[in-house]
Amino acid sequence: MSDLLIETLTCEYREHCLGTDVRRPRFSWITQSARRGVIQSAYRIQLTAGHDFEAPLWDTGQVISSNSVHIEYAGPELQPRTAYQFRVQVWDNNGIESDWSAPGQLETALYSSNAWQAKWITPDTSRIEADAHPAFLLRREFGLRSSSPVVSARVYSTAAGLYELYINGSKVSADLLTPGWTSYHHRQQYQTYDVTYLLHQDANAIGVMLGDGWYRGGLGFEGRNYMYGENRAVLIQLHIRHEDGTESVVISDADWRCCLAPILYSNIYHGETYDARLEQSGWMNPAFDDTQWVEAEQLDLSYDHLVAQENVPTRVTEVVKPIQYLLTPAGDHVLDMGQNMVGRIRLQVKAPAGTQIELRHAEVLDRDGNIYFGNLRPARQTVTYITKGEGTEAYAPYFTFQGFRYVKVEGFPGSEQGLPLDAFQGEVIHSDMASTGDFACSDERINQLQSNIRWGQRGNFVDVPTDCPQRDERLGWTGDAQVFIGTALFNYHGGPFFTKWLRDVKAEQHLDGGIPFVVPDIIGGASSAAWGDAAVICPWTIYQFYGDLRLLAEQYDSMKRWVDYIRVQGDNEFLWNTGFHFGDWLGLDAKENSYKGATPEDLIATAFYAHSTRLVRDTASILGNEEDARQYGELLENIVQSYRDEYMTPTGRVGVPTQTAHVLTLMFDLAEPLLQQRVAADLNDLIIQNDYHLTTGFVGTPYLCFALSGNGYHSTAVRLLMQDSYPGWLYSVSKGATTIWEHWDSIKEDGSFWSDDMNSFNHYSYGAVGEWMIRNIAGLDMVAPGFREVRIEPLFGANLLTHASAWHQTPYGKLESGWHVRGKEMEVSVSLPVNTTGRIILHGAKLDSLQEGGKAVAGREGITSAKETSSGVELIAGSGSYTFIYEYGDLFAESYTEKTRLNELLMDPHAREVVERHAPQLLTGATHNIVRTPSFREIRENGMFQMSPDILDAILEELSANPSSKENVEM
The missing domain is CATH 1.50.10.10 (Glycosyltransferase)
Structure with missing residues (x-):
């Protein structure tokens, strides 16, 4: 087994790319090696429709290239609604060949607005008013057209509003607040879900819960409704493939049935009201009696602006338990979550039917210890739950979120003796981005x-x-x-x-x-x-x-x-x-x-x-x-x-x-x-x-x-x-x-x-x-886009900090930089991913006493260059982990003083003229921005402080001979 390993494969940033409209998707991978200084020298990508790589649809062959990020697909045109697998093999600068990676997953979505057979539907507006406050329930039962086992089932879905989708009683994903908020008139996302294992061989049912959300709920400073449209609607298209090759499609159309949901009210700003007494058990399952429900109505909404999901979904990413119960001076019962968070409270309660529990969310307490709602302005941030009185009930809001640390609770049974902390938990909600x-x-x-x-x-x-x-x-x-x-x-x-x-x-x-x-x-x-x-x-x-x-x-x-x-x-x-x-x-x-x-x-x-x-x-x-x-x-x-x-x-x-x-x-x-x-x-x-x-x-x-x-x-x-x-x-x-x-x-x-x-x-x-x-x-910075080349240059803590560290998961792998003052020694640790190089600048170091891994730097594996400059030592290193140790003393305080004196020196007109003559490149402006391109940093942050000693000596000698500048160079 090769020690050159492909650790992570991604397609369009995703490890499992399910449902994309990108016609020429891009592939990236992260490589691991125990050796230092490893650079990819070549790669090979194969892509196949199905599971067999013996006759791949696309095979790059061995491509001589160090590129491992955003390699664009260049094979035959990919087909819509098709699952593909891809794998990668690489070679490094030592001639070592990796094994093939584990397969990555890519599945295309619908590609075209013409692929939509489904209709936009909403409850019959003559029976249920379009501007009714409650959320809607919509459902449809269906059977499978073949007795052959289901091998693949994909649902493509979106809504004018917010929706949650269920099949046979199970929510199809952990996603929340779908389809997300976009400029709906121009662009609207639809989601792709794998529901293969939710289908039954006999009867099946699809259920949708539909709320206002950003689409038609009150938003903005005036709280205006209907920003994008007056009617909530859903669009559902389920494709089912069987082992015998047959395929069937279930769509949203006028045959669906609809009614009002137990969610009596839901708004992004104001919260949600849920009456559990109105629940209809089994409404999302087959064999449910929906004869009292109303028909669906088709709406003439556009398909042209629909795009497959681009953003990561919004989900619950963490659960936070309340840290204490507070009885405020005003007599309010308040939960303290210990953290200002965004999300929702999930409560559990056992109470008689009709018990009304109200949660009001706020960020801080005032100076008297009372919960403070003033900064919410008109936003109510209030969630109300009305119990059905059947055993222990659990509830969290569906189509809203709150920003809060404190929660005022009213109506909870037994709260006179205090709130039971184990009856509440905070669910943190945000776009499910990986921590990097x-x-x-x-x-x-x-x-x-x-x-x-x-x-x-x-x-x-x-x-x-x-x-x-x-x-x-x-x-x-x-x-x-x-x-x-x-x-x-x-x-x-x-x-x-x-x-x-x-x-x-x-x-x-x-x-x-x-x-x-x-x-x-x-x-x-x-x-x-x-x-x-x-x-x-x-x-x-x-x-x-x-x-x-x-x-x-x-x-x-x-x-x-x-x-x-x-x-x-x-x-x-x-x-x-x-x-x-x-x-x-x-x-x-x-x-x-x-x-x-x-x-x-x-x-x-x-x-x-x-x-x-x-x-x-x-x-x-x-x-x-x-x-x-x-x-x-x-x-x-x-x-x-x-x-x-x-x-x-x-x-x-x-x-x-x-x-x-x-x-x-x-x-x-x-x-x-x-x-x-x-x-x-x-x-x-x-x-x-x-x-x-x-x-x-x-x-x-x-x-x-x-x-x-x-x-x-x-x-x-x-x-x-x-x-x-x-x-x-x-x-x-x-x-x-x-x-x-x-x-x-x-x-x-x-x-x-x-x-x-x-x-x-x-x-x-x-x-x-x-x-x-x-x-x-921490000194962790990029030189080339994507962190292909990096710069490690800790400026340290100006004698106010004794250690600092940072890490970042780059497209090439984990990059780390840290330093620690230990007595009179400075320890700097660096880790560079495979296929990257780093310029490491150690302020205050001397080359003859600098050690890496307990040995002199010269000849250390992975370090290709080492030179001493006026401000320290500069190294060029390849991938791997390094630990540098050198004497610290008071060098850094002195170096900052010297740098300041040299800055002042440059204000003298004659000094500027001399510097320009000896080292004109140091006084040339260059492109930069907050991302700090390397050419600029080399010039401005290091500039003359990293010039060779002979040039610096020449400048200072000439300046010393000039009476007008002599004061400025006496150090």
Whole structure:
């Protein structure tokens, strides 16, 4: 057996791809090896219809390539509703051949709107009103047309509304809130389910429960109903194949029977009311008497916008038990779940028929210890269950979810003596994304912050990236999504999640190129800077994390149209100084009674204009569109120059003295390269002058620590992170937060609350700092898209932390980076997946004393290059696990001091001229963004600090001879 193993196969991001409309699906795999420095040299893929690989439908043969991610199918056209298997074999750089992998699964869906035989149906509107509050039940019995055993049964289903599907009494899957929320007029998902083993040889029954959901329930700030249509409806098509080759189809049509459900009311914001006395036992089973039910009615709804499921399904992913029962000062009976979560409560109760139990959900207690509902605004978040009085009953809501930590319980039997904790459990609900990363360090407050970031993401990734999961909003705000996407993708696998959402962004884009504030768009309003830029930033970030060139190409036209939209605004095509913008939303330097920070909206708008233009230019180049790359490159040069003329002084100062203005200038390469360090120094001064506190809002905060660490002020960034007084990331932690707050002081020092009108305690935007923690403190970063080449460069904890670590499941496997201060020694651990290489930078190390695995670095397996630089040791390594140890001492404090002095040196005009003459490449701007492309990081973060000693000596010698610069170089 080969020690080169194929561990994981995926097709279109999924390990079991059941039901896809992708005509040319892509295959990826992860390889394992116990040896170091392993690179794939060749691969072979086979695909077959059925189980026999002896005569495959597609066989690539041995392909000489190191590519193992997103290999596109190139065989004969795949057929709809067909199951395929595929397998992979690889060879490595040592000539070792792997065994064939275990087969992967791929099954196509319907492919075409013409394949739908089923009809959209709803209860007869003359018998049951379309706008009836209760949910609907729909059912159909059927028999099998052949006595031959069933070999395959697939149901293709969707709804105008939310649905749950049952066959012979069993729910067909664990999925919730299907078909999800999309821009229904443009695109609607349908699901594919394998129901082979649910069918009976004799009689069978299909049952559907149908609620309003996002489709027609009250949404938005005005709670308007019928956003997408007035009628709930389902579409069901069941294909059954028998061993003898016969096939039959069961469809939704006018022969179905319908009635009202025990769900008397259900709404995303307000909750659900369920009367168990109205249950009809066995309604989803065969032989049920439905003669009193009404006929179904066919609706003329479109099929053209139906697409096979793209996103991962929403499911219960964790069960949380309440940690305590509280009797509040107001006399309320309250459950404390111990965690601000999103989902539902499942209760068990034994009570007389007609007992009404009410659950009201909230996030926090007020300073008096009473449950606080004020920040919910009109959202009721109330679930009511009415018992049927038959033994122990269990219930959890079907078509709603709540954001909560605390639950006020009324009407539960015996609650006068307290609530029995074992009668309740919290079910955490979100899009079922795989966990792909985490961060930990020596400070438990920061670990709690990281936990809060992850819980905030889970709670707000319920089929769309929402802003909050508790009040009357829960909308797909574009600005929130783009500032958080980097952190989101480190934490959880977001490929399918964002693929689906970005297609809605593109579908909702206005004819003039503008981008709505929220997607799906139910509130109107569009084209704010930093919000609309999600159309560019998000596809680019997906490409960086997963190497997904297809999605980047698919979104390219939308990306261009957004930049082109900006260009025609106002009377200057190189500045964006017109229109409505949210600005630095909730910036702490805002004027009184304003939500917008002090940084001018036009500065922010022009900065993001430059950023998006740069990304469009780079995308054009990646896609091979050199003419576009040239045109957008010229546009970028003009925007940047206009920004400098408008917002910066000739000596390199930003004309607006706000933290956010400086952050954006640095992050988007808007300053003259020779003057960038002045901007960084000024930003650092603004932080220090504010006693190491931030004043940034939604726009500046995600980039703040990146701007500091990337320009020699990492210790300031770490101090900011560890600030536990207001405003700071750890302030909310000190107040007991278990998710990220919308405001830095959602709960004030005296225990009072920020205004009720906008005070979510689960709002992920400020959690964007998680990406910086992983990239800079733990030092885990990408160089090539998909983490094919990585950079491990811990900047450590500025003597405020003693250890930190991070891991991320890349498309190639698990990547890890960690460090630990042990006395005077630094230990750095690195693990690189097979088929990747890493550039490892160990600040403060000396090559002659650096050890790996207890031995000198020279000659160690997997390490192909090792050199000493002015700031430490730089290594190039192949796959494998490495442990480096070297003397720590006070080197890091000194290195930061030296870096700061050299930054100051560059502010001297003569110094800049000398540096430019000796090492001009160090002063050249380069493309970058929040994902941090390698060329930029090499120049800006290391730059002259990694130049060869002889060049550095030459620069310092020449500068020392100049009286005007002598002070600056005496160190």
